[in-house]
Amino acid sequence: MRQTNQLIIIKEIFQKYEGHQTANEIYKKAHRRLPAISLATVYRILNTLVTENYLERLNIEEGRYELKKEKHIHFICNKCGKIQNIPGEEQIKSIEENLKKKGMKVSKREIIFYGICKEC
Amino acid sequence: MRQTNQLIIIKEIFQKYEGHQTANEIYKKAHRRLPAISLATVYRILNTLVTENYLERLNIEEGRYELKKEKHIHFICNKCGKIQNIPGEEQIKSIEENLKKKGMKVSKREIIFYGICKEC
DNA sequence: ATATTAAATAAGAATCATTACTATCTTATA
């Protein structure tokens, strides 16, 4: 993978802000530093970084990307829209073990709770 | 809510097949019985039925709808694409109780495991 | 049964996220 300016900048954006960002948000941030960058390039780099396990994609209405870290679960507030990382790993592991016993092999997961957050 | 032909047919499609179907699949099935039906109508009716808790929408790459039944979890095979309903309700309830203790109110959730199914 | 009317529909345009395409450019390497 070639170390292009575009790739370096997008990686830096994720290092600077460890939140859940859309492709378009990344594009706007990258565009400030590299006005010639194209949205298609942002999408291609995001896809590549997901394939390489550098990023993770969260499928909500619009795709959101975040740095790949220890596995976690998401809570999205229906009022303010904030996305939080929440605990629950033991319970999920328990489900995955039961699936394994049944002969299924889990490689990925998407666990999202929706509701009203503490502040709202 | 008016009992239109379009609404009745779409409900019957879900009664006949209790699987996870896309808007377009519904449209094609409905179209056989009512060639004049439009895709926009299918979408509007699906949205209405979700609002009324008759259907549930599963957000994967493409939206998939199924009859609303007891809460459950999904497993999607990366190879054959089959979507299965799997158990794990106790563990999820445990997570939700912890969220409640922290002051969050859960109203909806989306729990999907991806991997390879028993047959593949 | 018929007229009335508010709600639902068909058809197609519009929107929005994402991907495909291709000529041009750039990083890595010799």
Added chain:
DNA sequence: TATAAGATAGTAATGATTCTTATTTAATAT
């Protein structure tokens, strides 16, 4: 520095979903 495979910009294309508006229809009152 010359070269070539890989990456990019710009833009067209795609696919799912929603919007718009003129027309139709189910429910209700007569």
